[in-house]
Amino acid sequence: MKAAVVTEFGAPLTVQDIPTPVPGPQQVLVKIQTCGVCHTDIHAAQGDWPAKPTVPFVPGHEGIGIIEGVGSQVSEDRIGERVAIAWLGSACGECDYCVSGWETLCEKQENSGYSIDGAYAEYAVADSRYVTRVPDGISSFDAAPLTCAGVTTYKAVKVGGVVPAQRVAIFGVGGLGHMAVQYARIAGGFVIAVDIEDEKLELARELGADHTVNSMTTDPVEAIRALGGADVAIVLAVIPSVFDQAFRSLRRGGRLVCVSMPAHGVLPIPIFEAVVGGISVLGSIVGTRKDLREVFELHEAGRTKVSAVSRKLDEVNECFDDLLGGRVTARQVFEF
Template sequence: MKAAVVTEFGKDLVVKDVEIPTPGKGQALVKLITSGVCHTDLHAATGDWPVKPSPPFIPGHEGVGEVVALGEHAEGLKIGDLVGSAWLWSACGDCRFCRTSWETLCENQVNGGYSVDGSFGQYMLVDARFAVKIPEGSDPVEISPILCAGVTVYKGLKMTEARPGQWCVISGIGGLGHIAVQYAKAMGMRVIAVDVAHDKLTLAKKHGAEIVINAMNEDPAAAVQKATGGGASGVLVTAVHPSAFGQAIGMARRGGTIVFNGLPPGEFPASIFELVLKGLTVRGSIVGTRQDMAESMEFYSRGVIKPTVSTRRLDEINTVFDEMKHGKIDGRVVIKY
């Protein structure tokens, strides 16, 4: 099969022939139809996170395809099923986190396209327990980003505890952020979008943001405070620039909650005085559980979430990564096989 392989950190991926994997116990072999390209895949390829994958490996964790072979005890799946992969490729199921519905914190989890080969190839393996059942009638191109970007921002918005009718800021309108705007609106929140690019803010407006703020032209904290009369109840940061994380404190109302989805390198520039004085809660949120995935898929099935996508070929992956580095992608790029 053809696959895009990370052979060395920081180098172009090599598109080459590799062996089609054989499903083991509890696994299924999936023939890919599409795969979204996530910023995490770029981090994997550059190896710039503290916990690094081990080259050679195949990135990708937004794959959609058809089950073509089953390993022993691959329960719940059958040949012909349309399924998706996820960042949470599997978890142990037995630790305190798995037992208390926090499987995303499992210390023995396996991550798609990071610690196990992912969806940047014509075939992939999935763990039958964690494979995502794709709803009937779904567009394989459109639904692909829901497998990571969608479930990640959906869970992040839940973690803000913002309620219907309250203001929520989405900071960073990229692959995650443009979907977050849609989920926030569908969940009944009033949405403010913050970015540094006019085209990204235009996209946010298209997807339902009431207010858009260009952080290059004005102080986003002051603008949010003025527009809302005291700040937003929830702030979800999907941006990949460290400055956005510090700005989040100023955009939150007293007693508000800030949730971080983005994972840029660097430290969080926090004012301890302001955090304490305003009684703020700051949380990290990493993807979502299988239940979060099912809920995020249901929003898509009802037609209230529609990712902005463009399709590319697998052999264009290095060009896609370059465009991603320079902020030239509107919404999400999806590889179509």
């Protein structure tokens, strides 16, 4: 099968013919139809984070495809089912986190396209218990970005505790941000979208953002404070200084939700302002299988739109360059 492989951190990926994987007892073999391109895939390929993947590996955690084979402990009835392979490849299912609905915090979890091979390939194996069925009313093209960009920002809005009439500042309107705008609106928030690209801000307006701020020409802190300050600020940009801007844009009692993870990023918190202002700083890491089902339900009901462009697997390195260069308005999706 054809797959894009990371053979060395920081080096271009190579598209190779490698053996088709064989499903283990509790796994399924999925013929991949689409797979979205996430900035996390670039972090993985560059070895940016302290816990690094083991090379060689196949990235990809927004995989959508059809189950073509099953392991010995999986019912053959599942053959033909269309499923999503998400970041959470598996978890222990027994720890406090797993049994309390926080499986994404499980310390024994495996992550698709990171600690286990992902969906930048014509076939992938996945844990049958952790793939999510894709409803018939959603195209495989749309389902791919929803599997990470969608569920990640949906969870961030939940973690931020957004309630109707609160102001929600979204820092970074791209593959994740254009979904965050929509989920914040669904929760009843008034949305302020912040980015450095006018094209992305126009997309945010089309998706219902109430205000937009180009932080290249306008101080976003001053602009947001002029509106009364943000109740919730969700950071999706990978520039460390943006986290400070988001923190300073909050009104008293505000919540800063950190989602993106810049390489070597550090967030200095002014303790006095945090205490006196009653500010909360929260981390939000993707979403659970239940969250993903809810994301799919909302999309099938017509509540959200996906903005993406089609790419081919052979263009993987160009895709990474375009994403890093800011030439992608929202999401890129490999179609097989």
